[in-house]
Amino acid sequence: MAPEHAHLQQAAEWFAVLADPPVSDQQRQAWQQWLAARPEHAAAWQRVEAISSQFARLPAATHRRAAAQALRHSGRSRRQVLGLFAVLGGAGLLAAAGQGRPLRAWLASERTGTGQIRDVRLADGSHLWLGSRTAVDIDYSASTRLLRLLQGEVLIDTAADPRPLLLDTRHGRLQALGTRFSVREGDGSSQLSVFAGAVRIEPSSGRAGQVLQAGHQVRFGTDGISASAPADPARQAWSRGVLLANDRPLGDFIAELADYLPGYLGCDPRVADLRLVGAYPLGDPERILQALAGSLPIRINRRLPWWVTVEPLAG
Incomplete structure (x- = not known):
């Protein structure tokens, strides 16, 4: 914990x-x-x-x-x-090992460092985007196209191929059904957002799977699969270098922005529920923090050069 x-x-x-x-x-x-x-x-x-x-x-x-x-x-x-x-x-x-990053992630087929976004054209013509601090193993064989998300977030636009395209996270296996989708791995669950086609989900817990259609997103983990919600455009906007917030809790926004900054970026629980709207360029995270401080009742506290917290103006 x-x-x-x-x-x-x-x-x-x-x-x-x-x-x-x-x-x-x-x-x-x-x-x-x-x-x-x-x-x-x-x-x-x-x-x-x-x-x-x-x-x-x-x-x-x-x-x-x-x-x-x-x-x-x-x-x-x-x-x-x-x-x-x-x-x-x-x-x-x-x-x-990179702030606790598993050694396996360092040996992955494709990976990114802090603040990096990469797009990769796979051997079958599929397009793979990797968010900040992401590691993916790629294992194509004569019968299967297998990706293993070791950490971070990916966006995939699949190409037509007779072999099934599978993506594994520690929380389950996904099978693309002619699709464009993103997967973001967290500590307790993975988030799947489908933008075109459909994706079959098989949780690692062994609980019943399901097929998620375009326009929806869910979380899946040891507790099974959550109820579906509308797919969040932010889950593919990052591939264009934009962090979106549409009435988004500040704490959730800061948790994602933290992936793009070296060191530590945290949010005081007292301001975590403030709502945020906007589109922010990920190429300049420091400018994002300045913009937040100028539009919300918060201050940016730098206890150390690499330890930053977002806190209430008073207290």
């Missing part, structure tokens, strides 16, 4: 303190007490440290010494101690 917003903010504030020497013994002791107080704090620190490794690092010796002192007085079991050492010491491994 992802750390809560409040814990992430606390972790970011502590990171800013420790990264700005001189750090007093009292400050270091207070950080150690905070870190050892709750497992959620350790998880939040892991997230901050993993992201920070792309930009700046505290000396490894500082982590080891502080962790040893904090754990010595925390009263945790050996298993818990080892787990928290892994949190503090393992962030370098997470960074090496």
